[in-house]
Amino acid sequence: MVSSLRAYRNGLLLALLFVLVAPGLTATAQSVDVFDQRIRAEVERDTVEAGRFDDGRMWTFDHPPLDDFEERYGFRPDQQWLRRARLGALRIPGCTASFVSENGLIMTNHHCARSHAVDVERAGEDLLTDGFYAESVDQERKAPNFYAEQLINIRDVSDRVDRALDAAETDAERESAREEVFSEIADEVTAEVSQGEAGYRTQIIPLYDGALHSAYTFRRYEDVRLAFVPELQLGYFGGDTDNFTYPRYALDMAIFRVYEDGEPVQPEVHFEWSTEGSRPGEAVFVVGNPGSTLRLETFSQLRFRRDVTDASLLHFLQTRVAALQQYVEETPDAPSAVKNSIFGLQNASKLYRGRVEALRDGYIMARIHQGEQNFADALAADSSLQAQYGGLLDSMARVQEQKRELAPTYQAFRLATNPSYSSATIRRAIAAQQYLDRSAAGGSGEQLESLRQQVVGSSQPSSLNRLFLTARLADFQRYFGADDPAVEQILRGRSAEQAAREILSESVLSDSTSAAQAIQSGSLAADDPAVAAMGAVYDRYRDFQSAWAGLSSRQADLAKQLGRARFAVYGHDVPPDATFSLRLADGVVRDYEYNGTRAPAYTTFFGLFEHFHAHGTDSEWDLPERWQSPPATFDMTTPMNMVSTNDITGGNSGSPVLNKQLKVVGLAFDGNIESLSGDFIFLPERGTRTVSVDVRGMLEALDEIYDADRLVHEVTGRGFVKTEAAAPEGP
Template identity: 35%
Template sequence: MTIRRRPLGASLLALALALPATAARADEGMWTFDNFPAERMEQAYGWAPDQAWLDKVQAAAVRLTGGCSASFVSPDGLILTNHHCVASCLYDNSTAEMDYLDKGYVADRRDLELKCPGQQAEVVTAITDVTDDVKSAFAGLAGEALTKARDARIAEIESANCTDTATTRCQVVTLFGGGQYKLYTYRKYSDVRLAWSPEDRASTFGGDPDNFNFPRYSLDASFLRAYEDGKPVSTPGHLKWNPRAPKEGEVTFVVGNPGSTSRLYTQSQLDFEREVRLPVTLTTLSELRGRLITAMEESPEKEREGLDTLNGIENGLKVYIGRTKALNDPAFTAKLAAAETDLRAKSAGRAETGDPWSAVDEAVDAYRALYLPSRFLTPSGDLFGYASTLVFAAQERAKPNGERLPGFTDSALPLTEKRLLDERPVYPWLDELMMGWSLSKAREYLGVDDPDSRLLLGKESPEGLAERLVTGTKLADPAVRKALWDGGQAAVEASDDPMIRYALQLADRQRALRDAVNESYSGPLAIAGGQLADARFAAYGESLYPDATFTLRISYGQVKGWEERGQQVPIMTTMGGTFERATGAPPFDVAKGFAANEAKIDKAAAFDFVTTNDIIGGNSGSPVIDRSGTVIGAAFDGNIHSLGGNYGYDGTLNRTVVVSTDAVQEALEKIYPAPALVKELRAK
């Protein structure tokens, strides 16, 4: 399993899950912009946005390639997102003398805005259905031959539609497990800078205990800016900033890029999650958390340098614990099973449907034997990640575009190159810890005598090998990486850098495993997924939403609390509640900026609020938009019940947690003053 730093939220027994195979009900759904269910929303709320409204919102929605969502909120490229979405930017710009993650950052002038390594902002400009084109490329094929033909055609489509890779990006996205293929065209901005961010404790007040819970008192908001040719980009299609409190029952929209869901999984896929993937993930991440905390306690420097990684690990652990609880809840899983039974019954007798369930069962059975080596044969750590990227890029760039692996095609290379070459700090102790941990877990799960364990370790210990490679490599220097990138295959193969030699040592086996997975798992699933999608469309109509794929979606809902243990949970918290909740001890210690400016803060101002919008990880930073099309908040979390949302949605319990524009305005004016931004947000 590869773990790197982030550049990279129940009462489940009562979960009344809307069946995933049927048409969506209530406020369920992460809808694509080319299939928004306007009629269904109008029936529920008496109003739905028209196409002009949708077009305007789409033009202002931003995808951050670090794994978050955002929106343009001024005519000069100003971007609203979450604090935790820019934490890595703060971290990468910090030094021992100036810890921006801890203290926050306010750029008094635009020329002082901080560049964010590896970050790119993208706006969807077109969505095109290329299903028939892609499917025709692999008609009659199976296994590895199918995936190669499919990927080759996808590479051709992306290359043909985005000839200007400096300003555009094309990405063919698989939807409904292979039932549809859509070409997403993006206007991209590769120069993204940090304009304003509060201190870390303002965002993380309540820490892990409050994570995925409500009430919350979190200022999880920050502002970036997109640049081009050294100047802020012009964004006339931005959303209007509306600093106000939410109104109970009002309609809200969340527009962003939900990362991944598994709501269309079959029973055998869910069994694999519960029996294999989730237990391995929980066990290994728990050990990593313990190792990292122990190391961070050694010095203040390590505490600072490890914090961003620790935050990501703890957040992930809570997510996976919630998913595990969901898949071990008999009431929850019974509803999933009933959904599959219903779809099977409606598909019985349709010759064109075939038996995709049996095909998925066989593919999952085959994958069980491949999962552990596939997971553990790629060690963790930034430095190994650089080496592996250089090795595969050198090998793939020597091939025709249509024969390359995903991630190394013409359309994908610019972002791959940016992430590789952008300058950012690498901390050797942290890389050693990450690599040593991942190698030790590989040996533990694969076995000492397994050929893959021997390939990974030879006769060295996991920690000894990690120390030798990390201390010997020069890949922390971006100039060294650039020389190898520019030198191509000849330079990489001639390199005596130990991390490069190690990545070369593993590459052939990694390719062989990928081919085996394509042959017995990915290829069969591509066919079965298409059949399952056709069965769903035939049974329930085409007003369905696909699983999340970190592509632009829109969900609708309303500001609404829920009932917890017989008590009604309020829709929002206020700024003053922060001081009432504070204990003085971490993580309930008030941020220094809040404490210093308590007398100035309007304690009645709205802080965080909840809505029924359907979201998942990746939606972090998504604008929360009202009926008039103005932004009234940024989504940053879900409540504890939403952790089962990977597999299904329950409108009575699942809630999106939002930081209000009312609170952000208070912070901009009184806590972390930024008068230039206040003025900019008022611009028309």
Template identity: 35%
Template sequence: MKRLLIVASLLGAAPALADEGMWTYNNFPAAKVKEKYGFEPSQDWLDKVRLASAKFGGGCSSSFVSPDGLVMTNHHCARGCIQQLSTAKKDFIANGFYAKTQAEELQCPALELSQLVEITDVTDQLNTATKGLTGKSYADTLKAEMAKLEQACTKGAPDVRCDVVTLYQGGKYNLYRYQRYQDVRLVFAPEHAIAFFGGDPDNFEFPRYDLDVTFVRAYAKDGKPAKSPNYFKWSDKGVKEGDLTFVSGNPGRTSRGLTVAQLEYLRDTGLPKQLFKLSEIRGMVSEFQNRGPEQKRISSNLLFGVENGLKSTKGKHEQLVDKAFFAQKVAAEQELRAKVNADPKMKAKYGNAWDEIARAQEAFRNMRKEYENVENGFNSQLFYVARTLVRAADERAKPDTERLRGYNEANLRSLENQLMSKAPVYPELEIAQLTFALTKIREELGPDHAFVKKVLGKESPASLATRVIKGSKLADLKLREQLYKGGKQAIEASKDPMIQLAALVDPDGRAIRKTYEEQVEAVIRKNSELVAQAKFEVYGTGIYPDATGTLRLSFGSVKGYTEDGKTVAPITAMGNTFDRHTGEEPFALPKSWLAAQKDLTASTPMNFVTTNDIIGGNSGSPVINKDAEVVGLVFDGNIQSLGGDYGFDESVNRTVAVHSEALIEALKKVYKADRVLEELRPGSTPTVKASPSL
């Protein structure tokens, strides 16, 4: 892997160079785009693009592509919905899905779309409220003020969500107001074999030949398709090498603004621990899949996520253990601290911030095992339902400003939507996951730890997991509703073994969470604000914030790169997809593609790469041109982009996308998806009969 150059993101200070940056919509460098590409996005253009974009579920991106609520995202983003709607007899993951009529569109059991409709800067309000405070007082006050702002923003509307977003590690705060769509229905999904063609060997690689797409539809409260006047029209020509591109999506979390102490923790402890755990989970799930075809089907989405996370984490760790790269991060921090210490006023205000963060990181090292295992160690769908019910009973009885984050009035509608999800529960998989989780808790904390004794008693992890999963009735949505509405009294009276387990461990989880929030999170947040303010004072405000899982816009162009001395062309052709077909997974094309090969135009662009700056979470983002037309669909980054969590190098970091023409060619000639085609390109008139495979 080619290592990153010294660029703005490494320094975490100077204005971004080249095509770098995941920019907020209220601080987009339009003039810089004009300087390099000759096009300056207007405010109207930015507003339209923002409103045509949507967050997909908890960790992906999507976009409206018709005036009637049709939404485009990745197949791998919608896998949860597709698998939840599947059965042993109707496996939509393996065989694909196409609703030939609106009536055939199937509602996703646990999916929500969020459209960012308004951004308000609330930095001054929060800074005024927390001025002079530290530790617990700072944490409590900040949490309370955020809850007040979010509650005032939602005004009790069930289809609105408001979140205070922390930017620049606390240097700025924005209040984001979202329109929520909770009725989302599956319209089209191809077979897994083409959506993830090449499988894990090709993941984060290029050249690629994937059709990683799914279309869903947002519905309004009246049960009719939502009207979406702000949507992306489809380009007539697609995109070619050198063309300007924009990516609007929800990148996860980057760590480009972290201090050296925080990066040292990730390098030495956080990422290695994550790698070990993901590797073990992969082994557990692989063993589970070997039990039979149904076990393989119900756990395929879990394995996909684990393998994807494992490869991504490896790339991040490789970046941080590179000595030259890390030395650059150290030098950048030393440069900033030297500038701060050279000014007496700045030194008095900011000088201790880095040391305070380092002390908080050391405190976290000492509590990591308990925090990760007691508060976050239980890996079970039913356990998290139970814990949500237990905590909701406590939190909803408190004043809004005193509740745990996530249980505030502004967040309750989303929480309730997840809690009452119709997603199927697979007891055998639940037992395997919870057994593994309990085994790891005992391994990490030790058999003599008080918490381990409290949880397991005389039982083994397997026997406890089997007992509570088989004995629980929480798969029943009516019971969940009764317990949720019944509050504390209903929870305390419940004999459900999973509720009892969640109630048993909740005091311990709350205690270690409180310690973490006060001794680690509050200290890091407060001092990160000071570091950010020092950067603003030294280098100015023309910089972008780290990604936070919220909507951002990046710009770039279609461009190849050099790897191992060889030139990598920026666009692949659909015809070459068949050259990679071996007939064996993961290079086995579905029957629908083999049957349609003679009808497909081999020269149709299939996948392409751009210099847009993205990170995990951008999956499902539209790639658009200067006319705000769809020219592609982001589904991956190349292997060099994995280090993008900590820095960006335009010479090799690449976004990987499905070409818009490949999507049209496949919908028309492989899947005969007339209804979808007509929405994307009104006036399309496919002439071939509908494919029998979907």
């Protein structure tokens, strides 16, 4: 029976691959020939089995798997433990933080605090280079545009949302109904939970692709002040080279304090720092806000990501990094914001390279397909579920086929209107084409004025505009083909670089001043070189937007129905995809095999100094002066970073790593290379690990290098000290 079932599944997979790679999809021929062969090979090997927790272990706080915890760790958290874990964690912009003292200290990562440290700099300061320590409470600096949200209440509102959305007949009605019901629920729940007290807000969180909805009520603190941040060279030790790697030696930490009415907040719950740290094999828990995962996407959706969306985004990131780097080389006084953009894009590029490689891994894709087939079998085994949901996977696959027909246009115009990474002239040309079309059709004054503002509103350094325009024209050539009539019309035998230079030298859209003059004088015309270049491909861009919107809406509807189907089969045994909402992720401290050896569970300060001496100054492993001559009492055997099997992703940065007693043993800041497949499947047995700053390393650095005794005294639970002079020495 098992063999025949596997044969059926294998045949179904091969048939599905055949359908999805039908003739005409030449843009993905390489992936068809190479990557799908890898999946076929794994299927034919007949050794791939989906795991129970392939969809991960990011549990919502209202449905943690307590029986499983007890079986795995001999530990069953009670409701008081869960409440304390929830209240101690915080959500901050893009990251996670946590209360670590009874007087409002919170900890997060250096990379989550970096921009806020820059915001509080004073004249002559460079806090990224020099770090910052407030030696007294009075010296702590308020960070603008920084807040911390504490999750106070969770309520299931699925039935009410479903009733409102199911009554809508069109996409527009559904969107309007969603906004209305979300707003109504948020207002009602906030009023009930807050009892009229200010500072509360409620967010409606979709789960299982919208199959369920929960109302999360937060208490928001908006007075957050910087207390400590190390030098960038410590917080980002190893730079982009070490990013997503392990062993690591980064002090990726920062400490703030939350205030209310001008005084430090005294939270009901905080996590004290352990002075003993963790042990190999010990159960640890990450409480944080993972940003997003795609584990509930179908096999056909993931193949589309592999061949089209993620692959093209990787190429986009790589080419725009190259453009920005060339701009910096050409512009000695390039603003630091551009350099930060390069860091961000390099990080994203490394992330998407790992994602694409995971999607090209035959074993991973075969295992994902196996899990999907198990889901399909479960639906087929229940006649009522089969009748309601049986055709959804096939329908989703057909949507992906339709999207493939639009792939070249999608790829060629990827992020074309993004002001940070696209040519200002292209953005002006798109708006100019729309302006000319609307004007000819007798558009309203309000419509035309909005488009006029878009034509003149984009500003960008001229050399960066040229580099981004060159990259966009190269995208047209890459995805439409060099022999495409529109591409031939745009390039006219020129290289992308030459065409970009000549367009900018002749077009009134080359800068905002001449664009404004052309709009004001009425001289903007379709034969302007930039408008003409955009005009050659504008019809397909416009048609693509309409078709893509329709398919995206259809896909979202199918995803919601599939979410309901999965929940009907598995219930809360399978956690929902990450949604930047609070989750509890369990795991153990554990080493792993890599590169023919074993990565240790812990690294120490010895490794930090070994890297510094091996690579020297002016490298990504350089050390600030104070670190180059540590005091004799500094213990270099202290654990600095650690790895564990917890399930995290972006948004978990800054999450506390807690032991069973809810004491801090680490601070999550990254995943290893093996974890990059985690957007799609959770595979700790293949080396997926969370990388954290060990609490012992944080304490040793604060005490011995930065002489931050008042913070050490406070986070270890020995009391609140307002000044460094008043703090006793030692951990």
